[in-house]
Amino acid sequence: MKAFVVRQPGGLDRLEIAERPDPGQPGPGEVRVAIRATSLNFHDLIVASGRSPAEDGRILMSDGAGTVEAVGAGVTDFAPGDRVVSCFFPHWTDGLPQAPVGNFARVPGDGVDGFALTHAVRPVGAFTQAPRGWSFAESATITTAGLTAWRALVGDGGLKAGDTVLALGTGGVSIAALQIAKAMGAAVIVTSSSDAKLERVRALGADHTINYRTHPDWGRQVRDWTGGVGVDHVVEVGGPGTLAQSIEAVRVGGHIALIGVLTGRAGEVPTSALMAKQARLQGLIVGSRRQQQDYVAALDRTGIRPVIDRTYAFAELPEAFRHQESGSHFGKLCVAW
Secondary structure (H helix, E strand, C coil): CEEEEECCCCCHHHEEEEECCCCCCCCCCEEEEEEEEEECCHHHHHHHCCCCCCCCCEECCCCCEEEEEEECCCCCCCCCCCEEEECCCCCCCCCCCCHHHCCCCCCECCCECCCCECEEEEEHHHEEECCCCCCHHHHHCHHHHHHHHHHHHHHCCCCCCCCEEEEECCEHHHHHHHHHHHHCCCEEEEEECCHHHHHHHHHCCCCEEEECCCCCCHHHHHHHHCCCCCEEEEEECCCCCCHHHHHHHEEEEEEEEECCCCCCCCCCCCHHHHHHHCCEEEECCCCCHHHHHHHHHHHHHHCCCCCEEEEECHHHHHHHHHHHHHCCCCEEEEEEC
């Protein structure tokens, strides 16, 4: 079978299509899946670029969606023909995160082989059902970006109708957060440096938008819009370069979901401001299989569909990463075959 791999030391010019042995039939507790699509995340980019070095020849991509071709003995969750989507932490079934999910050692496309391939045989816990009626590319957006937004707002944040949410930017996580929040009756503020992108999020239901280049004090702008109170939830994808403004924007006793490192991996935390707000700063990386099942159930009921900027062919994965690096996309970038 064919697989897209990264050669050491990494870099988009070090990606190549390789021939790998067919994985064969599933054993007890396993499923064989014909993988048909993946979607790009910042985590995939840093692995492919070599910024987070992976084993030479590592098969890329954490997200994978496809069709079950065969099931092993004892498998009751799936049947041949089911459409499924991969799990970011296949070993995290339910409950609070524990030691095995403290790093990426067992994450597909990083510590273990991912889903930029045509067929995979994995333990049954590596997948959940996909939403009914979704394309393979749409389903592939769930694994990392969609589930991260769901856990940030619902699993950790306890989002409820009438809450206010601040989403930073217009990438996959932030757009999914906007859609989830609106479906649950919350008001949403979105920031971006592009007025054109802000116009698009307003069309998706954003209640208020802020251009952070025009208004570098966007934390105060958020508080002004909320009558000086601040928002209940912040989907913080920027990291150290945006955290101070996010703390400014959150209400007393509010919740900041610390997700991203787009502005760097380390920086100062304005601890006195955080203490004064008595806010909860919750770091998180994606979520459990049970949370993904809950998210899929919610998607089936709400009719939400992901926003996909562009879908590439299998051989175009390096080109898709270059598009991602440019920052010009809106929503998700996918690859389907």
